[in-house]
Amino acid sequence: MGYTIGVDVGGTFTDVVVRDTSGAISVAKCLSTHYDPIAGILTGVTRALGDRDPAQVTRVVHATTLATNAVLERTGVRVAYVTTQGFRAAIPLGRYARVEEDRYDLRFTPPPPPVAPGDCFEVVERVSARGDVLTPLDPGSARRAAAEIAARGIGSAAVCLLHAYANPDHERQVAAILRERIPDVVTSSEIWPEIREYERATTTIMSAYIGPLMASYLTRLRERLTELGIRAPIHVMESSGGVVSAELAARRAVATIESGPAAGVLAAAPLAAAAGFADAISFDMGGTTAKACVVRGGRPEITHEFHVGGKGSFGGRRAGTGVPVKTPAIDLAEVGAGGGSVAWLDPAGALRVGPRSAGSSPGPACYGLGGSEPTVTDANLVLGYLSSASIPLSPALADKALDRLAGPLGVTREQAAYAVHSIVSASMASAVHVVTVQRGIDPRGFALVAFGGAGPMHAARVAERFGISTVVVPPYCGVASAAGLPAGELCADRVLSRLDALDPAALLTGLAADAAADLGVSLSAPEVRVLRSVDARFKGQSHDLTVDWTPDRRELESRFFSRYARVYGIEQRGEIELVSYRVRVTTPAGPARPAPAPHPSGPPGLATEPRPSDAPQPLPESGSSDAPQPAPSPRPPGPGTRRAYFPESGGYAEVPVHTRDTFTGRLRGPAVVEDSESTIVVPPGWSAALAPGLAVHLTRSGEIRR
Template sequence: MGYAIGVDVGGTFTDVVLRDTSGAISVAKCLSTHYDPIAGILTGVTRVLAGRDPAQVTRVVHATTLATNAVLERKGVRVAFVTTQGFRAAVPLGRYARVEEDRYDLRFTPPPPPVAAGDCFEVVERISARGAVLTPLDPDSVRRAAAAITARGIGSAAVCLLHAYANPAHERRVAEILRETIPAVVTSSETWPELREYERATTTIMSAYIGPLMASYLSRLRERLAGIGIRAPVHVMESSGGVIPAELAARRAVATIESGPAAGVLAAAGAGFADAISFDMGGTTAKTCVVRGGRPEITHEFHVGGKGSFGGRRAGTGVPIKTPAIDLAEVGAGGGSVAWLDPAGALRVGPRSAGSSPGPACYGLGGAEPTVTDANLILGYLSSASIPLSPALADKALDRLASPLGVTREQAAYAVHEIVSASMASAVHVVTVQRGIDPRGFALVASGGAGPMHAARIAARFGITTVVVPAHCGVASAAGLLSGDLSTDRVQSHLDAPDPAALLTTLAEAAATDLAVPLGTPGVRVHRSVDVRFKGQSHDLTVDWSDDRAELESRFHRRYAEVYGITQRGEIELVSYRVRVSVPADPLADTPAANAPAPAPAHHPSAGTASTRTQEPGATRTAGTGARTAERGATRVTTRRAYFPECGGYADVPVHTRRTLATEPDATVEGPAVIEDPESTIVVPPGWAATLTPAQAVHLVRSGR
């Protein structure tokens, strides 16, 4: 076996994880290079290789926000929309909901549609919902549309004909004609053949919108990796938590829109708790997701760029995407989130972030606005040990808030810490309480560079008594990439198909072909499910497939009661059939080699790069102002002043590493305390106790009220 590399490009940091042939993990962390994301990737990969032979890299797995950013920033390619005669206005008219502050705006202006009205074209044809041809396709109408598209200088087309999910013949012929003059053509029957015309159309349009960008980006990434000697296959994390080949990701770019957040959830799912809440806080955003029975919650429709409350997204806002995705709530709250005063003088935090450039004030890169990172540095939760930070610049930034608020600098800093924690707690509320789930029986799994600093405070708000901080938590998304299965999904809408088993087999064979893996190969898994609804209702629920009709109905009735809280009986109908084909990836090796302290990144923001160094046993970490060092056997524990209201303000608290934590009696440390990792910091408030597991995870357990 060779080396496997996971790369996660975030809004502030680019994280790179390498697993070598012994299972040992090495990490590198550097500032993201927004002008050219690949530059930051190459910097991190070069650092993490640390002299190893790049030719021995056998797999590169990548999570990227390229697709999401292209949609949010409207930086995709210009797309023409081709549909059935009489339906060209469906997309320009759209489907908009007035939520939040827009409800009270008498001059509300809907956002622009994904395709302008002038770029929508019709062709003569019509197919029924059962797949019967009502009006034959007129090839001349397609050629006229192709000529008009070419005349407008458009090089990408999205074809979504009415009821093409039931019979794709017309779409395929339209695509053949369009491809004679148009370079990139995407059809709904290839992208996601599912009923509901508007959502199917927007999904196809977004695939055509970002597909050329994704194809170009992945091609350049492969070329530049080859330039440093890495010629291994490149895989991309998809929104549902699977990993697909780069070639498939280029063709089905819409499946990668939630690529980055999905990897962090996989890391939480592997933390050893069947029921867990994933909490991933980076430099720009915080994401939460529920894991039940070891499996993350999956949704088959989400909205990109939509509005909503506290990380939830409301239907009718943003662009609806019908493709499987891990069901996340996301808020603009991260280490780089800017604290500011609104016109009424109230303190707010986020959603705007200082990002990687100029970054928080304490980075010394030119940023002057107060951020969450600056506040945590003032509170003593962070130090300038592994990351050079400037307390003086943080003080100056927070003073800009403290003076207008009439409070001390420390009080302003703790207010920022509390407000951002409350914002992130609201996202946890969305995925648990708001959906009828009691979070008290779950473990909160914290990851990201900033997550473990806030996790215990957030858990306490919900009565959660266990917080888990996995090893390498600061680069959990990149590590999670290496545990993702090579997998892909297929779906087909067909109202009460005459032979469901045959249809599911056909879908499984198509999915296996996507992965270039024969269906009967040992280790290949196929998961089958079906969308079911009561006849007369318009919405359906997804349940696991069963050949036994009575068992299938029973599963649907149970799911219906779970979702809607009522028991109902009646005739059902099957709407859509789904398969997921997976090839297991090698999990992160749970061996002493894998769990030993790996080369740790010493990030220097002023240089914008990451470097690696080996932390020797018993090495003393440089502490912040006023810190002092205490010898404990073969290891050393530092102390420094940190702010805890329960202690009346600042107090001298022990500062551990995972290595020193292991030397404590019974491997337990009572809060208040701080545990520093090379890539993150864990804050243990009063009333909590920290223990180290054999897998090098830190468990925080609430020991008091």
């Protein structure tokens, strides 16, 4: 018997899933420990393993927000930028777009560039867009740059020379000279050799910026897991939904920036298919953010460029804001709306929710860890959607927090709570709008797959806004991202820009060989799959679209014309040219051999914990007998009733409360279905049914699920 562990570290919770060879799983959910994320991981792993032998763990798969947080919080290492003579100012100048409220700010100050102007250096060289050497490299200029960088105490350098995608020789020579004095050097030709100088530069800089942090973090994680007796290989989820070794993740850390949300999207696709929907919307609401993604034909939408930390409208990100990164990523819209989102009044007295979150410390007021501001979780507890049956929550503290809003608003506590619930649902619906309606997609024929600790509480209300009639809530929905990690396949992506290459097939074959080498597999192995695509554009245009590769030129053009019409809404014909070539190689992740000595283990169970043992202890409110207790119940109680607030019912009403184990047939709303790590709210006008595999399907009354 062997075990695979999935670990998903979010902004509020750290989720751990242990899966055995039969597919049975046990889970643990604990608060993230921001001062040391590994502490929360170890707490969760220890609890999820229970009495199982750690030596029998064959694989650990990790989704992490480390890279994202480092970029957003600007906590990466100091980086020197080295480029072609005459282009040093490209990064300090940047591309800043004034959007949203910044449009009206007469004193608008652009954010600081990713590299300070004084840390940008030039070398004498020049290569054309076809790869021809126009000016030979001057090694002396590279040595002078290396000496100055070392003198400044900078230990990481990003090299991005003009048109290095067409001819990387100069970049390699510069990197060799820099490595004589500087420990960490990355080049654009090894990170992502794709056309467009500015985006290629920022992608390379971000890799240099977070690479040392990622390498150190994964090394420490391996050491700490070894102390627990776990010696299995560690794999990391990439932004594109593939899994890579820890060593490759450290070398190409920029590919892990959107690591966290990817696993949940991958888990949503088969769940929607099992419900009869090839097209679905993945809806993930955790403690800090909510994410939405479209799955079409069983495959999530993939983008090849995204912006980290940019501004935009309701989950969309505007070009010219944030830091552009050119690497494959699941195409998500994300809003600052989660269970920990703080409700507040703006200067005009209007109620707002988020994007600021109470996080895991101090957390929502009802956690009893010192927080006092009203959050979405506090509102849902006041409304009766949540209970303190599975985790210790304080209704008294939640009531007090919501009273801080109700008084100034001149409404009752429950009205204030429902307003918070409605506003955050509207905010999350805007993320769904970005990935569907805003892109010309009618969401009414889609299923909404809801997961995350808070997602199933809001899913039906979000679906109503779009006329969506089916919501699928997977088992272990509160830890769905972590549950999807063990099934992740090893994956490597490669790209190369080469304007109208003479032999595209040979170029794609070479990229596939490089990607296979990254994974240490043979392309001839039967389990290895290779996906090839190209970026094409009409001759004379600047931007391109990605289409699946075929050597048949007429078929390739047809695919491009169809894609163009779908994206831009107009039929167009004309001569096209190929710009970039892409390859993705995937292979199932075979388990490593477990330790030879077997150890009997008990049956898989469910273990949840609201806080790690090293987190601050609850701070009971003075005079309150409802302060949280230190130990949670192992799982929710059996069926019963409780008061919950639904405007359609005239306010509070006694509604049935079930677990997935205690209801059969069709449960008509209003009702509540409780899991140990999440809660499903079935509003009036909806009904719930248990599907094979313990998924819960919510359907709107009077409408037939396809």
